[in-house]
Amino acid sequence: MLRDFRAEKITLLHAVERGYATRADLEKAVRSGALAAEAGTNKSRFLKVADLEKLFGKPRGDIYGMHWGDPEHLAPLAFIKNHYLLPLIEKEFTGVEIGPGGGRWTQYLKKMKRLYVVDFYQEMFAEFSRHFTAANIIPIKNNGSDFPGIGDEEVDFLFSFGVFVHFELPLIESYLRNMQRVLKHGAKLLIHYSDKRKIMAALNPGFGVNDPDTMRELVTNCGYSVVQEDTTTMWHSSIIIFMRP
Numbered sequence: 001m002l003r004d005f006r007a008e009k010i011t012l013l014h015a016v017e018r019g020y021a022t023r024a025d026l027e028k029a030v031r032s033g034a035l036a037a038e039a040g041t042n043k044s045r046f047l048k049v050a051d052l053e054k055l056f057g058k059p060r061g062d063i064y065g066m067h068w069g070d071p072e073h074l075a076p077l078a079f080i081k082n083h084y085l086l087p088l089i090e091k092e093f094t095g096v097e098i099g100p101g102g103g104r105w106t107q108y109l110k111k112m113k114r115l116y117v118v119d120f121y122q123e124m125f126a127e128f129s130r131h132f133t134a135a136n137i138i139p140i141k142n143n144g145s146d147f148p149g150i151g152d153e154e155v156d157f158l159f160s161f162g163v164f165v166h167f168e169l170p171l172i173e174s175y176l177r178n179m180q181r182v183l184k185h186g187a188k189l190l191i192h193y194s195d196k197r198k199i200m201a202a203l204n205p206g207f208g209v210n211d212p213d214t215m216r217e218l219v220t221n222c223g224y225s226v227v228q229e230d231t232t233t234m235w236h237s238s239i240i241i242f243m244r245p
């Protein structure tokens with residue numbers, strides 16, 4: 001998926017979707033010779049991403065993950081951001097994001113004093129650093145469900161979106177147990193997970209087998225208290241906010 005997204009050349013229509021420029025402006029640049037275009041099948045035209053960046057810079061749509069929805073514009077994501085995520089973040093916090101991908105949500109989390117971005121796939125960090133490099137953002141390559149390099153009881157807030165939706169219960173449980181070590185007492189967590197009771201998850205073989213009752217029980221059995229749940233905003237998944245007592 002990442003390989004497709006990060007292709008060297010994309011079609012002119014993809015370039016419009018990613019927000020480099022309007023179709024009219026791209027056509028104009030091609031006509032004037034400022035932008036080289038290569039003919040593809042069905043009258044498509046391929047443009048080099050490097051050329052697009054040189055002319056138009058890096059748009060938000062170049063952040064890997066925006067093709068699943070931009071939290072600034074897609075209503076359910078904007079709701080989750082404004083209603084749940086932003087009120088949970090404080091500048092003085094140390095935070096963790098599990099599975100940042102290209103940084104679609106990191107853009108909101110990075111205002112914390114320190115943010116650990118934890119991912120299992122090293123290649124994801126190369127993609128991530130296209131848009132996000134800062135002294136307060138610390139990438140950590142983990143072994144699947146652990147937090148190497150993060151201190152005991154160091155973390156005030158933990159966030160993960162678009163990641164646990166793909167996990168099966170044993171991996172979720174392993175993460176929930178390993179998180180205990182790094183979380184402060186009173187630390188809050190917001191996790192987005194698969195809800196197979198919803199048709200769009202049931203039809204998606206890439207989504208893990210989970211639902212709100214199962215997730216709530218798992219979270220509680222792992223020693224956390226549930227703060228709030230949203231089982232309606234997302235069409236294939238749900239949100240749970242909980243805390244380490």
Ligand SMILES: C[S@@+](CC[C@H](N)C(=O)[O-])C[C@H]1O[C@@H](n2cnc3c(N)ncnc32)[C@H](O)[C@@H]1O
Pocket residue numbers: 064065066098099100101102103104105118119120121124142144145160161162163
């Ligand atoms: C579908 S992407 C979501 C990216 C981003 N959170 C977003 O919403 O745009 C899944 C991310 O989870 C990461 N990932 C997959 N398995 C993981 C694991 N066991 N632990 C941490 N990250 C993992 C992937 O490398 C990728 O960054």
